[in-house]
Amino acid sequence: MNLKKLNQTELDQRMKSLAQRERHLLHEVLLTIKEIDARRSFLDMGFGSLFDYLVQCVGYSEGSAQRRIDAARLIREIPEVAAKIQSGEIKLNQISLVQKASREVYKAQSLKVTSQQKLEVINSLHNKNHSLSQQQVAAFFDLPVLQTPHQTVQADESVRIELTLSKELHAKIQHAQELLSHAVPTRDLALFLEYLADKVIKQKTILSLEANRSEPKINMKLEGRGETGESSKVSVAEVSAGTATVAVGNLPRRPSLKIAKQIRGREKCCQYVDPTTGSRCRSTWKLQVDHKRSFWAGGNHQPENLQMLCAGHNKIKYRNEARVRYLS
Structure with a gap:
């Protein structure tokens, strides 16, 4: 078949x-x-x-x-x-x-x-x-709650750790994983901890190097990705006497962090509605801020034009709109 x-x-x-x-x-x-x-x-x-x-x-x-x-x-x-x-x-x-x-x-x-x-x-x-x-x-x-962490070094020098997380701490970790699901697309806790460790080490190393430099100003070129996965660029960042001034060229085609945070607070799950069944996705995994009316079609960054979509449904929406955009 x-x-x-x-x-x-x-x-x-x-x-x-x-x-x-x-x-x-x-x-x-x-x-x-x-x-x-x-x-x-x-x-x-x-x-x-x-x-x-x-x-x-x-x-x-x-x-x-x-x-x-x-x-x-x-x-x-x-x-x-x-x-x-x-x-x-x-x-x-x-x-x-x-x-x-x-x-x-x-x-x-x-x-x-x-x-x-x-x-x-x-x-x-x-x-x-x-x-x-x-x-x-x-x-x-009525099984007992195990509190004492247990650590075992294995034959290949890897370390197996067993520990008990409180309900509150487990919820915080899950929420953090959802917020960083673009960078760590699986729910593997070990990969998530490795990502956080790499970020902290990199950040602290850069700050340490900057503190030891004698030059009063440092020119840096940064490039990253925004909430919707679109590329955003910062042209020059000047660091002087512990303060930072950022001059931005080529404004990113995405809402501000303040508005994006507002949308994340307003909508805790994917808002995609299946046109056939009428059911809502409600996934909390790999959420992205999306324009209801796309930016290329004249949509703006106002909260009423923004929604949360999971990565899968955001990609489907983009593909469907691309057909309309390039065929029209």
Whole structure:
């Protein structure tokens, strides 16, 4: 099948159909794993555990194998969970959270979590994302909060760090990642910290060099990108006696930082509305200030002509407008 020939509606229907078939196939996989586990046939095949069989023989990654084992064993204990997995109400990672928490409770308190308790917490996880599921499971089982940071130096001299962030600090970090999503386009915390470290080192190094220079004035040429990704240039920056005066040539085609900040405060998510379904995007990732009526078409920088769009929808809007602009 040539997918390029399908329109948007056909692609959407195909994706949903494939997802349903995938969940059905997963259901069959879990039932098969459950039967292999019950028979312990992996021992006859020369593997010391079900986990080793799924990783070494079937080819699952370690994480995928453990999630499927957790789900298969829970289905054996609570058969009605199978239907919840097949319908998509419950995900494998949520089941693994419950199973792992049950093991932690038994290890710490020598108490076995009952099937009824597991079913109760699983029912509370319907259609929740991973973060909310973690919070729900931890609260249900009253798992202790780990506060002491743990640092381990690994064989390649990399360092593994485990630490607990408060709710407030975690929210601040997420907000900072959203604001810098153009520079660090993934949610990888390690890459984000590396970016911040590089920025601080570079900034402090430049300030230190400037402080040690004997010349009273320093000419610098700076070039960067603005809120909308458009290039902006500063022609000359004069630094003298600890004060800075900036002379700007070629005014950037973007709103001022003050107005951009006002729009960011007014709109916390992407404002793109699907013309077919009428649904709003509401993504908070890689947000950009965009002109409702584009600058090239006579739009201005006034707040009423500005909106927040995620990078993906900003690119789509630009492409659609480009067709109109260059064909007219």
